[in-house]
Amino acid sequence: MKKAALFSVLLGLVVTLSLMSSCSKKSSGSSTSTGPTLYDSLGGSTMVSDPANPGTMIEQGRLGIRSVLDSTIFVIAGDTLINGFFQVLLAEVTAGNTSGYTALSNNLTDFICVATGSTDYKYGGKSMTDAHNPGTNSRISGYVTTAAFNEFIADVVVGAKQNNLPSNLITSVGALLETLEGTIVQSSPVQ
């Protein structure tokens, strides 16, 4: 697909999704951990209005995470080093079907909320191993290499900077993601 066409498709997508995005908050409540979590540092469970859903509230931590990840998906879509892994998603979006995008945005957001210490959301998607194995996830177009993994992290950093995340938090989120490399880069894929 031509870069300009892809850009315009995704720009439309971001605008559309900003009007219809949803989340899967389990219940209200605060963390029971003794010290502040990374989720707390990202905004925590303070309720704020959701700019994507007028009239609804969202935890500030989740909003920040969702914003970074939605920006990151946009960055990845234009990154020819790794957008080939997302062929299914890009084909859907190009055809005007945003269901896969919405599912991915919600799953990624849930996953990072939980991974950073939120107790108010749950992740219901595939394990990291299954999600990144083409034998168990037909939506990924190949096994992830170390180079692709590093490029993905670089794209998350771009997405975070686009949302003005402070550099110390970008470092913390990057370090968290790095710990998942062993489950995502699979040198001996399990079918």
Ligand code: HEM
């Ligand atoms: C630490 C980094 C990463 C995290 C936390 C992560 C997380 C996730 C999650 C939560 C899903 C959704 C699983 C589901 O639908 O059940 C997913 C899907 C996917 N991931 Fe990753 N991922 C990471 C790195 C990567 C990398 C490096 C690549 C490739 C370069 C990649 C490519 C994909 C693809 C193609 C999908 C399917 C997208 C779709 O549903 O259309 N991921 N990932």
